Amino acid sequence: MAEDTNDRVDPAVLKTALILVVGALAVVFDTTIVSVALHKLATDLDVPVSTIQWVTTGYMLALGVAVPLSAWALARFGGKQVWMFALAVFLVGSIGASLAWDAGSLIGWRVVQGLGGGLMLPVMTTLVMQAAGGRALGRTITWVALPALLGPILGPLVGGAIITSLSWRFMFWVNVPFCVVGLILAARHLERDTPATTAARPRLDAWGLVLLAPGIAAVILGLSNAGTANGFDHPDVVTPLAVGVAFLVAFTVHALHRRDPLVDIRLLATRSVGSSFSVLFLSGCALFGAMLLLPLYYQEIRGVSALSAGLMLVPQGVGTMLSRQIAGPLTDRVGARSIAVVGFLVVAASTVPFAFADATSDGWLLALWLLVRGAGLGAVTMPVMTASYVGLDRAQIAHSSVLTRTAQQIGGSFGTAVLAVILEQSISGTGSDAVVSGFHTAFWWATGFSLVATALCVWLPGRTQVRAAAAAVAGAAQPVVARSGRRG
The missing domain is CATH 4.10.860 (DNA Excision Repair, Uvrb; Chain A)
Incomplete structure (x- = not known):
């Protein structure tokens, strides 16, 4: 019976996760929506693409600056206060971006958004995993990862529809309802966890x-x-x-x-955090690098519009959503290692068909491979993120959130840069055959990232480590849980 109890997600933990997910959806949708609109922004604001690229780059830099602050802010001010502050900053940045008068002001407001989003994502993960108290980590992480799973499905579709039918300014107004509802829910239902005035608060x-x-x-x-x-x-x-x-x-x-x-990097010496950090870096390479290649393949090789390319990538997101329902619970039962190995092998195998695809390849067959690829990605994300919290106490969870978020962020930037360079340098001529050959080379490299990550998965915690860690920390956990009723 004890094992069955530890395998169930506490309803209060689930409520906390759903409250935080509402606000986090604004961050994920914003990132994926803007990614399909850079050409439109450059045209409407009458600036070169090299300038408008800073709409994305400035946002990513702000994320990188804000993420390391989250562990200290949580210990200093408490989770509820930091979450609501970060969500409010993101809301202000979104409204400012929608009212931007030129490229410079848009980039500036995107930086504000990045500062808020950089705090929100690790804070959300930390609060939910602290609430779980070491129990049912695999099932719990499926809720933490929900925004990241929905974003690639709905973001390109919403962004493509807005760019096609409305002004680009509506891209940022999409965030406002999520932020407002998220603030209301957090104010009413998140437990106030401000550190006691008698406690020694950490110095920055x-x-x-x-x-x-x-x-x-x-x-x-x-x-x-x-x-x-x-x-x-x-x-x-x-x-x-x-x-x-x-x-x-x-x-x-x-x-x-x-x-x-500011961030306790000594945690990298622990098996759970160190192995997860390495694997998440490479999974970022495989995921975000391919996110660059796939829409470009459909637009440049198959000649479809941005909206159509977004529709064609939906099967990958659907596959990820489906596999998360299985991968999370299985992680609690068999550990992270086996599931992650299988997931990366599936990602590698389902990327190979694109290394042979051209303009005449069967679109339905490619859609099927994308569905399989998405299932592999979901099977990777759940166990590896879960593994990064195995055996940690409450204070260490915040630092692990910063480390894993940084690994994904830098890994994604590295993978995108490497594959972009490989793609350009592989296109040695101006004909269509050279372009297709360049994409084939880049997809082989994306496959290689997945295979290298597979080898690193052998260091992830197995079933024995997951069970032992859950039993050790469950009784000592002091969860921050959601509650109903009046504000705390």
């Missing part, structure tokens, strides 16, 4: 922030420039990458010699 690791936030931002900037410069041997790529790596090395030295660092 200012030196850590000065080193880590610019380091992450510089690395992401360098990788973004690599994708647009068609190579890594450019000063605007090498310089930020070198500066970023230097800052991250300096932060590592600083954090190892400080008792309460």
Whole structure:
């Protein structure tokens, strides 16, 4: 009976997850909607694509700056306060972006959005996993991952429809209802968890922030420039990458010699966090890199519109949604390792057909492979994210959220940059055959990312470790749960 209890998601934990998911949907939809609108924005605002690209790059840099602050903010102010503050910042940024008067103002408001979103995503994960108290982590993480699963399905469709029929400004008004409802639900139903006035509140690791936030931002900037410069041997790529790596090395030295660092990187020495960090980096490469290639394949090789390309990618999102219903509960039963290995092998196998596809390939057969690929991605995401919290206490969960979110973010930027460079350099001619050959090469590299990640999965926790950790921490957990009734 004890095992059955630990395998069930507490209704209060589920309620907390659903409250937080409402607000998080705004962040995920915003990212995927804007990604299909850059050409339209460049045309309407009369600026080159190289300038409007900062609508995305500025947002990603702001995310990188804000994410490391989440662990300290949670300990200093409490989860409810930080969540509502971050959601309000994202709401203000969304309204500002919808009213932007030129490209510069739009980029500025996107930075504001990124600061709010950078806090929201790790805070959401931390609060839900803390509420779970070490029990049913696999089932719980399926709710945490819900926004990321819905975004790739609905975001391109909504974005394509808005760009086709309405002004681009409505892309940002889509966020407003999610933010407003999310704020109301959080204010009424999230437990107030402000630290006691008698407790010693953590001081901000200012030196850590000065080193880590610019380091992450510089690395992401360098990788973004690599994708647009068609190579890594450019000063605007090498310089930020070198500066970023230097800052991250300096932060590592600083954090190892400080008792309460901004982010406790010592957690990487634990099997659960260290293995998950590595695998999530490569899963970011495989997921986000292919998200660059797939819509481009449909638009450039098959000649469809942005909206049609979004429709053709729906099967991948559907497959992810379906597999999450199985992968989460299975992780609680058999551990993360076996499921992640199978998931990555499925992702690799279902990417291979695109390495042979051309303009005449059967569209229905490719849609079937996308469905299978999505199922593999769902089977990867659930167990690996779950593994990153195995055996951690309440305070460590916030730091693990920062580490795993950073791994995904930098991995996604790295994968996108590498595949963009490979795609461009593989297109050695101007004919259609050269373009198709370039896509084939890039898809082989995407397959390779998945296979390398498969090898790393052997270090993920298995069933024995998951069960032992759940039994060890379940009794000691002090969950932050949702409640009904009046505001706390």
